[in-house]
Amino acid sequence: MSLRHALLGLLHEGPASGYELTKQVEQTLERSAWHARHSQIYPELTKMADAGLVEVVEEGPRGRRTYAITEAGRVALRDWMMATPAEPQVRSEPLLRMFLLSTLDPSDARPLLQAHADEAAAEVSRLEQVVAYYEAEQPLERKRLNNRILAEIGLRQEQASYDWAVWALSELDSQKPAPSTVDGG
Amino acid sequence: MSLRHALLGLLHEGPASGYELTKQVEQTLERSAWHARHSQIYPELTKMADAGLVEVVEEGPRGRRTYAITEAGRVALRDWMMATPAEPQVRSEPLLRMFLLSTLDPSDARPLLQAHADEAAAEVSRLEQVVAYYEAEQPLERKRLNNRILAEIGLRQEQASYDWAVWALSELDSQKPAPSTVDGG
DNA sequence: TGAGGCATGTAAGAAGTTACATGATTTG
DNA sequence: CAAATCATGTAACTTCTTACATGCCTCA
Numbered sequence: 001m002s003l004r005h006a007l008l009g010l011l012h013e014g015p016a017s018g019y020e021l022t023k024q025v026e027q028t029l030e031r032s033a034w035h036a037r038h039s040q041i042y043p044e045l046t047k048m049a050d051a052g053l054v055e056v057v058e059e060g061p062r063g064r065r066t067y068a069i070t071e072a073g074r075v076a077l078r079d080w081m082m083a084t085p086a087e088p089q090v091r092s093e094p095l096l097r098m099f100l101l102s103t104l105d106p107s108d109a110r111p112l113l114q115a116h117a118d119e120a121a122a123e124v125s126r127l128e129q130v131v132a133y134y135e136a137e138q139p140l141e142r143k144r145l146n147n148r149i150l151a152e153i154g155l156r157q158e159q160a161s162y163d164w165a166v167w168a169l170s171e172l173d174s175q176k177p178a179p180s181t182v183d184g185g
Numbered sequence: 186m187s188l189r190h191a192l193l194g195l196l197h198e199g200p201a202s203g204y205e206l207t208k209q210v211e212q213t214l215e216r217s218a219w220h221a222r223h224s225q226i227y228p229e230l231t232k233m234a235d236a237g238l239v240e241v242v243e244e245g246p247r248g249r250r251t252y253a254i255t256e257a258g259r260v261a262l263r264d265w266m267m268a269t270p271a272e273p274q275v276r277s278e279p280l281l282r283m284f285l286l287s288t289l290d291p292s293d294a295r296p297l298l299q300a301h302a303d304e305a306a307a308e309v310s311r312l313e314q315v316v317a318y319y320e321a322e323q324p325l326e327r328k329r330l331n332n333r334i335l336a337e338i339g340l341r342q343e344q345a346s347y348d349w350a351v352w353a354l355s356e357l358d359s360q361k362p363a364p365s366t367v368d369g370g
Numbered sequence: 371t372g373a374g375g376c377a378t379g380t381a382a383g384a385a386g387t388t389a390c391a392t393g394a395t396t397t398g
Numbered sequence: 399c400a401a402a403t404c405a406t407g408t409a410a411c412t413t414c415t416t417a418c419a420t421g422c423c424t425c426a
Contacts, residue, residue, distance in 0.1 A: 203377080247378075
């Protein structure tokens with residue numbers, strides 16, 4: 001039930017509505033840690049309220065409900081964080097594609113690798129700006145430092161992804177050193 | 186339907202039974218790309234056979250069925266590989282935990298970070314040996330080179346994970362700059 | 371022959387996706 | 399007031415997990 005704990009983690013920073021949580025997931029978690037749609041988030045919040053992990057602290061204009069984490073929610077989050085899982089569960093479609101690159105002809109693999117490199121490069125730029133923003137703040141109090149640490153892990157993963165793709169492209173080249181020779185079999 | 190394509194990718198290398206595919210997923214995909222249990226893999230293979238993407242090429246001792254990819258399966262795999270998805274779908278429980286580290290007290294966060302670093306270090310060692318094994322082979326023909334490229338992406342991701350954890354631990358220290366002073370409360 | 375691992379499977383339920391639906395507010 | 403966007407929700411379906419079930423094969 002990782003979505004539940006992702007939401008508890010976001011609510012740990014302060015109350016938010018389903019809509020706001022959806023945006024936060026999209027902006028901060030989706031790319032490297034956890035993907036979820038609003039159609040899963042809304043019902044999950046209802047269930048979490050039933051379970052006493054969150055509570056509605058405000059009802060707004062168009063049925064908008066602002067949720068806050070409860071003490072039980074904080075306990076549940078900490079319990080989950082401190083319980084080391086038997087096996088790490090990972091599902092990454094982009095990485096799966098890279099693992100399956102070898103099933104393609106080099107002429108197909110090359111543009112995919114290039115696209116992967118381009119996307120990683122774009123994400124690196126974006127995260128560098130996020131990091132720069134946090135660095136610019138002088139005092140670096142607790143919350144800001146945490147955000148900076150989080151931006152850093154995303155940045156490093158994307159940088160590794162980019163470096164790998166560039167390296168893999170060069171390996172592909174060395175694999176097919178004379179593309180125009182006549183192939184006898 | 187990423188599992189389906191992961192299985193097609195594995196079968197692209199040659200025929201295998203459900204049991205063998207389960208082992209291959211555990212050994213090559215699970216850690217960084219895709220996690221699945223045998224209880225999902227067996228029914229999926231049946232469905233794929235119904236859809237004509239794979240076929241049973243051998244029936245062994247205890248109901249063992251060896252599957253091979255069909256031409257339709259190869260086409261489906263290539264179509265999926267070449268279709269760029271709108272948004273990358275990622276779910277990584279380990280990374281989610283790292284993102285939620287900031288919800289913990291530093292005294293709780295530290296051992297978790299350390300455990301993360303240890304796991305990454307162990308995986309780096311393992312993958313370095315895998316890479317060394319592929320490098321040792323002289324001619325590096327196509328398939329072996331592909332395996333080497335795949336090992337490399339896992340290695341670089343884990344290395345980035347490890348480096349980040351070490352860096353984050355030092356940041357945690359600077360956050361609490363005098364850990365050994367006499368503590369009154 | 372019994373214990374343990376090999377190998378395959380199923381059933382029930384939880385998690386997640388896709389598509390549809392709806393009303394409120396803002397903007398032109 | 400029409401169109402776009404905000405904000406929330408549901409229904410049907412697919413995917414995935416957990417737990418259970420079973421028979422084979424090897425080794426002592």
